[in-house]
Amino acid sequence: MSDYLGRKKATREALLEATDPTAGDILESGETEQRKESARSLGADAWDVMRRRPLFWVAALLALFFIIVAAAPQLFTSVDPRSCDLAYSRLKPSLKAIFGYDMQGCNIFARTVYGARASILVGMGTALFAALLGGVLGTIAGYLGGWVDAVLSRLADIFFAIPLLLGAIVVMAVLPITLDTPYLVVIFRIVLVLGIFGWPNIFRLMRASVIQVKPAEFVQAARALGANPLRLISSHIVPNALTPLIVVSTIDLGTYIATEATLSFLGVGLPRTIVSWGADISAASALGLIRNAPHMLLFPAAALCLTVLAFIMLGEVVRDALDPKLR
Amino acid sequence: MMGKYVVRRLLMMIPTFLGATLLIYFLAYAMPGDPTAGRCGDRQCPPSYVAWFRAHYGLDKPFLEQYWMYIQNLFRGDLGVNYYQNTVVHELAIRYPTTIKLAVIAVLCEIIIGMAAGILAGISKGKFIDSLVTVSTLVVIAIPVFVLGSLAQMVFGIKLKWFAVTAGDGTWRQLLLPGLVLGSLYIAYVARLTRTNLIENLRADYVRTAKAKGMSTTRAFGVHALRNSLVPSITYIGASFGGMMGGAIVTERIFNINGIGGLIWRSINQRDGTTLVGAVVVLVLIYMFMTLIVDIIYSWLDPRISHE
Numbered sequence: 112m113s114d115y116l117g118r119k120k121a122t123r124e125a126l127l128e129a130t131d132p133t134a135g136d137i138l139e140s141g142e143t144e145q146r147k148e149s150a151r152s153l154g155a156d157a158w159d160v161m162r163r164r165p166l167f168w169v170a171a172l173l174a175l176f177f178i179i180v181a182a183a184p185q186l187f188t189s190v191d192p193r194s195c196d197l198a199y200s201r202l203k204p205s206l207k208a209i210f211g212y213d214m215q216g217c218n219i220f221a222r223t224v225y226g227a228r229a230s231i232l233v234g235m236g237t238a239l240f241a242a243l244l245g246g247v248l249g250t251i252a253g254y255l256g257g258w259v260d261a262v263l264s265r266l267a268d269i270f271f272a273i274p275l276l277l278g279a280i281v282v283m284a285v286l287p288i289t290l291d292t293p294y295l296v297v298i299f300r301i302v303l304v305l306g307i308f309g310w311p312n313i314f315r316l317m318r319a320s321v322i323q324v325k326p327a328e329f330v331q332a333a334r335a336l337g338a339n340p341l342r343l344i345s346s347h348i349v350p351n352a353l354t355p356l357i358v359v360s361t362i363d364l365g366t367y368i369a370t371e372a373t374l375s376f377l378g379v380g381l382p383r384t385i386v387s388w389g390a391d392i393s394a395a396s397a398l399g400l401i402r403n404a405p406h407m408l409l410f411p412a413a414a415l416c417l418t419v420l421a422f423i424m425l426g427e428v429v430r431d432a433l434d435p436k437l438r
Numbered sequence: 439m440m441g442k443y444v445v446r447r448l449l450m451m452i453p454t455f456l457g458a459t460l461l462i463y464f465l466a467y468a469m470p471g472d473p474t475a476g477r478c479g480d481r482q483c484p485p486s487y488v489a490w491f492r493a494h495y496g497l498d499k500p501f502l503e504q505y506w507m508y509i510q511n512l513f514r515g516d517l518g519v520n521y522y523q524n525t526v527v528h529e530l531a532i533r534y535p536t537t538i539k540l541a542v543i544a545v546l547c548e549i550i551i552g553m554a555a556g557i558l559a560g561i562s563k564g565k566f567i568d569s570l571v572t573v574s575t576l577v578v579i580a581i582p583v584f585v586l587g588s589l590a591q592m593v594f595g596i597k598l599k600w601f602a603v604t605a606g607d608g609t610w611r612q613l614l615l616p617g618l619v620l621g622s623l624y625i626a627y628v629a630r631l632t633r634t635n636l637i638e639n640l641r642a643d644y645v646r647t648a649k650a651k652g653m654s655t656t657r658a659f660g661v662h663a664l665r666n667s668l669v670p671s672i673t674y675i676g677a678s679f680g681g682m683m684g685g686a687i688v689t690e691r692i693f694n695i696n697g698i699g700g701l702i703w704r705s706i707n708q709r710d711g712t713t714l715v716g717a718v719v720v721l722v723l724i725y726m727f728m729t730l731i732v733d734i735i736y737s738w739l740d741p742r743i744s745h746e
Binding site for chain 2: 265266268269270272273274275276277280281282284285287365369372373376377392393396401402408412415416417419420423424
């Protein structure tokens with residue numbers, strides 16, 4: 112799972128080829144009234160392809176929907192996910208509770224709605240953390256080269272050699288929490304742990320993109336005009352190397368959500384006091400329960416899969432749109 | 439030429455390996471909890487015993503000194519003795535065969551199911567079978583292994599009785615279903631990768647040239663397009679082997695398999711740092727050598743890639 116973790120080397124190579132900055136410089140006849148030849152950027156081109164694909168809209172709306180659920184769960188249910196009544200234990204779905212009740216007699220619909228927040232926060236937080244750390248270090252390594260590159264690359268190798276899930280479990284054991292640890296600290300702990308083992312992926316990607324963009328003529332031109340290194344990086348190199356980072360981060364976001372759920376399944380992720388899909392799935396996946404109360408597993412698992420699917424699909428659609436070879 | 443490349447890569451492995459062992463050794467060192475807790479029954483261990491225990495296992499020495507001793511022993515092939523008086527080498531030796539078997543089944547599934555599905559989808563791009571493969575692989579990628587594992591155990595093990603429900607003995611037959619579950623994610627990735635590369639290569643100029651000069655479609659497809667398309671898939675399969683050993687933690691837990699994943703899980707919960715570090719060190723070694731082998735195979739399969 113750590114390689115849900117599927118650290119996709121081949122995908123990354125395909126991406127790099129796809130985002131060759133020169134691809135955006137191809138002149139195409141514009142559709143403007145002046146019938147003037149105008150250059151269309153790669154982004155505009157990709158947007159044109161993407162908005163005609165139903166898959167893109169499905170994925171984007173699904174992702175947006177789960178983000179809204181995470182931000183404002185009270186819009187979707189008025190039931191408190193923590194007020195449970197043992198009299199309702201394991202009741203099947205009905206009109207009163209459309210997803211039924213779990214072992215403790217909690218309303219599964221309410222728990223599924225409120226559980227979105229933990230997953231989305233962990234996914235987005237980790238993707239952001241890994242993108243920042245990997246992106247900055249990758250840019251530095253790719254731009255400076257030499258011994259800085261060698262040291263940073265070896266450092267990334269070290270974290271890359273330890274599988275994500277395995278490393279995460281061990282670090283979780285090193286950073287214990289208590290029952291009164293605040294919500295955000297609990298979330299940040301997982302973000303930190305997943306980010307520590309997730310950044311090398313982004314680092315390698317960013318390093319390779321920067322190395323590819325650096326010798327481009329427009330960069331050399333800016334250098335010849337006297338741009339200082341910081342300006343060169345921030346306004347010429349990074350914008351042209353950023354697309355693969357955003358695409359892979361979106362795909363990884365789905366992966367991180369799945370890994371968080373796996374950690375909670377193993378009992379080292381989010382504690383039971385926090386409403387989360389991983390913990391609910393874990394509680395529901397004892398063999399006897401799957402047989403007698405399959406609805407306990409079905410609904411949180413379906414929500415988790417849909418969220419993971421939404422982000423992975425979104426990333427893949429964008430990547431395909433950017434890759435002219437696949438059209 | 440190749441020899442030089444291999445030597446350079448082996449040398450580059452040393453810092454990575456030392457760094458990874460240092461990292462995992464530090465994490466095991468920093469794990470809170472007292473290894474002597476519960477060793478003396480219901481009462482607290484006497485201070486004399488705690489002092490003896492800490493001295494015996496070298497826990498009283500500074501961190502770097504402990505690490506240095508560990509590394510020295512490591513290069514002699516000695517992974518230490520855990521708190522239960524078993525050598526870690528022995529603990530690993532009785533469990534690695536099971537986990538390797540599991541991974542071999544998963545890799546075979548990747549090759550057979552993943553590649554076949556990818557080729558089928560690739561040659562019929564845009565048709566029903568293509569959509570079926572693309573959608574079903576996405577679904578498999580999105581379902582976490584622990585959900586998939588529990589469901590497979592329920593459906594194929596208990597309801598249909600096609601496979602064994604648990605695999606406590608670790609026989610090939612019992613490991614079939616867990617292996618398939620462990621490999622499911624990678625099967626999906628291999629199928630997608632094969633499909634993408636095949637579609638790309640079928641449109642490549644060299645395939646068109648081969649057809650234009652009168653080569654039969656089967657030969658142009660089989661010899662030229664297919665061979666090139668499988669290169670990334672093969673390297674991906676090789677690289678997935680290492681990740682699988684880590685992913686086995688979940689699969690082994692669901693199917694009650696006595697393998698490395700279970701050992702790592704137990705050693706973390708019992709604060710048995712020696713076993714934990716030993717198991718992870720071997721995992722890292724396997725991962726690094728698989729990566730090296732994959733890179734060497736890569737240049738054999740695709741002569742355009744040279745390791746100069």
